[in-house]
Amino acid sequence: MAGPMVIAVDAMGGDAAPDVIVQGAFRAATLTSARILLVGDEKRLHRCLASEPHSPAIDVLHAPETVDMGDAGPLALRRKKLSSLSVAIDQLHRGRADAVVSAGNSAAIVATATHQLGLIPGLKRPALGVLLPSFESDVLLTDAGAHSESGGIHLAQAVFLAASFLKHSCGRPDPTIGILNIGHESTKGPRAVQGAMKLLTETAALPVRYVEAHTLFDGAVDGVVCDGFVGNTMLKLLEGVVGALRRCFPPGVPDACTPEENAATPEPQRWLHRLMRRELGAAPLLGVRKTVLIAHGRSTAREVANAILEAEKFAREGLFERMGQDSQLLEHLAALRGRYTHWMLTGLKNRWRFGAKKAETDKGGEP
Amino acid sequence: MAGPMVIAVDAMGGDAAPDVIVQGAFRAATLTSARILLVGDEKRLHRCLASEPHSPAIDVLHAPETVDMGDAGPLALRRKKLSSLSVAIDQLHRGRADAVVSAGNSAAIVATATHQLGLIPGLKRPALGVLLPSFESDVLLTDAGAHSESGGIHLAQAVFLAASFLKHSCGRPDPTIGILNIGHESTKGPRAVQGAMKLLTETAALPVRYVEAHTLFDGAVDGVVCDGFVGNTMLKLLEGVVGALRRCFPPGVPDACTPEENAATPEPQRWLHRLMRRELGAAPLLGVRKTVLIAHGRSTAREVANAILEAEKFAREGLFERMGQDSQLLEHLAALRGRYTHWMLTGLKNRWRFGAKKAETDKGGEP
Numbered sequence: 035m036a037g038p039m040v041i042a043v044d045a046m047g048g049d050a051a052p053d054v055i056v057q058g059a060f061r062a063a064t065l066t067s068a069r070i071l072l073v074g075d076e077k078r079l080h081r082c083l084a085s086e087p088h089s090p091a092i093d094v095l096h097a098p099e100t101v102d103m104g105d106a107g108p109l110a111l112r113r114k115k116l117s118s119l120s121v122a123i124d125q126l127h128r129g130r131a132d133a134v135v136s137a138g139n140s141a142a143i144v145a146t147a148t149h150q151l152g153l154i155p156g157l158k159r160p161a162l163g164v165l166l167p168s169f170e171s172d173v174l175l176t177d178a179g180a181h182s183e184s185g186g187i188h189l190a191q192a193v194f195l196a197a198s199f200l201k202h203s204c205g206r207p208d209p210t211i212g213i214l215n216i217g218h219e220s221t222k223g224p225r226a227v228q229g230a231m232k233l234l235t236e237t238a239a240l241p242v243r244y245v246e247a248h249t250l251f252d253g254a255v256d257g258v259v260c261d262g263f264v265g266n267t268m269l270k271l272l273e274g275v276v277g278a279l280r281r282c283f284p285p286g287v288p289d290a291c292t293p294e295e296n297a298a299t300p301e302p303q304r305w306l307h308r309l310m311r312r313e314l315g316a317a318p319l320l321g322v323r324k325t326v327l328i329a330h331g332r333s334t335a336r337e338v339a340n341a342i343l344e345a346e347k348f349a350r351e352g353l354f355e356r357m358g359q360d361s362q363l364l365e366h367l368a369a370l371r372g373r374y375t376h377w378m379l380t381g382l383k384n385r386w387r388f389g390a391k392k393a394e395t396d397k398g399g400e401p
Numbered sequence: 402m403a404g405p406m407v408i409a410v411d412a413m414g415g416d417a418a419p420d421v422i423v424q425g426a427f428r429a430a431t432l433t434s435a436r437i438l439l440v441g442d443e444k445r446l447h448r449c450l451a452s453e454p455h456s457p458a459i460d461v462l463h464a465p466e467t468v469d470m471g472d473a474g475p476l477a478l479r480r481k482k483l484s485s486l487s488v489a490i491d492q493l494h495r496g497r498a499d500a501v502v503s504a505g506n507s508a509a510i511v512a513t514a515t516h517q518l519g520l521i522p523g524l525k526r527p528a529l530g531v532l533l534p535s536f537e538s539d540v541l542l543t544d545a546g547a548h549s550e551s552g553g554i555h556l557a558q559a560v561f562l563a564a565s566f567l568k569h570s571c572g573r574p575d576p577t578i579g580i581l582n583i584g585h586e587s588t589k590g591p592r593a594v595q596g597a598m599k600l601l602t603e604t605a606a607l608p609v610r611y612v613e614a615h616t617l618f619d620g621a622v623d624g625v626v627c628d629g630f631v632g633n634t635m636l637k638l639l640e641g642v643v644g645a646l647r648r649c650f651p652p653g654v655p656d657a658c659t660p661e662e663n664a665a666t667p668e669p670q671r672w673l674h675r676l677m678r679r680e681l682g683a684a685p686l687l688g689v690r691k692t693v694l695i696a697h698g699r700s701t702a703r704e705v706a707n708a709i710l711e712a713e714k715f716a717r718e719g720l721f722e723r724m725g726q727d728s729q730l731l732e733h734l735a736a737l738r739g740r741y742t743h744w745m746l747t748g749l750k751n752r753w754r755f756g757a758k759k760a761e762t763d764k765g766g767e768p
Binding site: 141182216219248266274278281 | 472473549584591614616617619627641642646670673
């Protein structure tokens with residue numbers, strides 16, 4: 035695409051939309067050369083814009099509908115075809131934008147992005163990836179909340195999504211990924227976790243092991259895969275801890291240090307600084323074909339701005355496109371899907387066989 | 402029961418059993434008037450005891466088998482009838498002990514206790530309850546890991562278990578309980594969470610709402626109910642945070658303060674002290690008929706001692722027996738179970754009806 039990048043922002047998504055979103059867009063516009071396209075109710079957006087100083091890098095695109103936080107994802111997709119979210123993603127789909135950022139209803143974002151942009155071939159669903167500080171560097175948590183119920187195949191595929199993201203975005207060519215469990219013994223954990231491990235062992239594509247949450251910050255693994263309900267709960271619990279720590283420490287300690295001070299801090303304390311200063315930016319929706327980032331519903335203007343800058347970074351790197359062309363990833367996803375289909379068919383066959391046998395017995399042993 | 406209390410301890414359960422368990426028992430024996438009954442491999446236990454100074458309040462009971470951490474719960478129950486765990490719980494069942502403490506395989510403890518001691522009438526399964534520090538006082542997390550997969554009925558019943566525990570053990574006559582979710586909207590969350598909310602709304606027995614993990618420490622609710630996999634993961638994540646904070650702070654700050662210093666600390670900092678000083682004691686297995694506590698597998702001798710003292714406290718209070726006679730609890734459990742059975746039957750009836758209709762269509766519309 036010639037000219038500057040265009041970042042489409044769902045201006046109506048988020049708890050304090052559109053005001054905070056517009057403020058965030060203004061903040062971002064002063065920091066980037068990308069154009070920002072605010073999608074939403076034209077009148078309200080122009081009113082918000084009027085209260086801000088003029089910025090030439092912001093455009094507005096009208097969308098008459100708004101997805102509410104309480105809307106079910108698939109329903110929002112079907113019934114609100116002209117929502118700000120849907121129109122923003124449509125711009126991305128048509129190549130008129132390079133990335134989409136939304137702080138809205140995440141189930142609706144996942145459903146709309148999956149439907150309009152499509153997924154990497156072989157993938158069953160996308161997953162949200164969030165980087166958390168660890169003592170080594172960062173640890174990727176996937177799925178951080180795209181879906182609140184996962185089967186074994188979803189967790190197994192998320193392992194490869196995480197590996198590909200770490201390879202292409204964080205420069206870790208050989209990342210180690212763990213599956214979150216509540217013990218390292220093979221008998222522990224719910225069926226989905228055990229199913230994922232079985233699928234991964236049978237396709238034998240990557241050495242994966244169980245990790246427990248208390249080792250998350252040790253740097254033992256580069257990425258941890260879990261169900262979106264669990265991942266989102268972990269993120270929110272950490273948010274609660276950070277909030278509580280802020281109340282415990284006198285203001286300014288150890289929260290408000292500059293990035294230079296932060297870099298100068300020795301490692302043990304630095305982890306705390308990084309955790310406390312961690313901004314709820316935006317999480318990439320891994321597995322869709324184009325750059326989509328989901329920001330926290332309670333994002334501040336500063337966090338919205340960060341999300342826009344991150345989206346620009348991902349779009350410039352072409353991360354989503356590179357993941358879609360990652361031949362290793364495609365191979366692994368296909369292998370997992372094949373194995374899974376084999377399981378399903380075997381299951382059906384067995385059920386049919388036992389069902390048939392049962393019917394025979396009922397009929398008094400007739401063949 | 403005349404004479405002192407007897408606390409049966411599964412001496413072979415735990416990562417560093419039996420040594421650490423024996424050390425913990427010794428430590429506890431110096432602090433309580435209760436007798437401690439160590440159950441396990443006689444020879445090994447006598448060898449451990451020989452290295453400790455003589456204590457008259459400790460007895461040994463032989464059990465030839467040991468449940469391993471990797472054993473599946475129901476299998477351990479069926480195949481290892483003479484395990485230290487099973488023998489200890491049998492002593493409790495026969496009235497020869499007043500409480501059982503085990504740091505062993507929690508799935509096996511849950512299965513064995515459920516089978517040998519029985520549950521409160523109407524209850525489908527027990528749940529582990531753990532108290533965490535909040536800014537108000539404490540917040541009860543249930544289930545903290547008894548089961549790694551839960552349906553709506555299990556979560557709904559756990560709400561009443563939590564309420565009854567808070568009433569009888571923490572002196573909160575009117576506790577507020579929340580169900581953990583990743584949003585407060587009714588469309589959010591997995592089926593089990595939505596099912597639990599529906600069951601509770603239909604029986605209309607207690608005002609319950611969704612809570613998110615970032616508000617856990619705010620004191621907004623007295624108890625939070627979640628699936629055991631999620632609860633256990635949250636506990637372990639907090640453990641990881643505490644470990645990381647210990648690395649961040651120079652030794653002794655703010656960890657090593659005496660209880661008096663702790664009490665003298667103003668509230669915001671006190672939360673941190675309470676979190677950091679929180680000992681991984683033992684969690685009561687709520688819903689079984691007699692006092693069973695599960696300690697962390699990695700418990701230190703000090704934590705085993707704490708667990709024994711806590712078990713004695715619960716046994717002395719008669720908490721488990723009082724919960725078993727709590728008429729409100731029994732009523733609510735029965736109402737939930739009735740409602741659930743009604744659902745199941747309606748589901749079956751509908752399936753039968755639609756199945757029958759389908760069969761009719763297949764036969765060309767015959768009645």
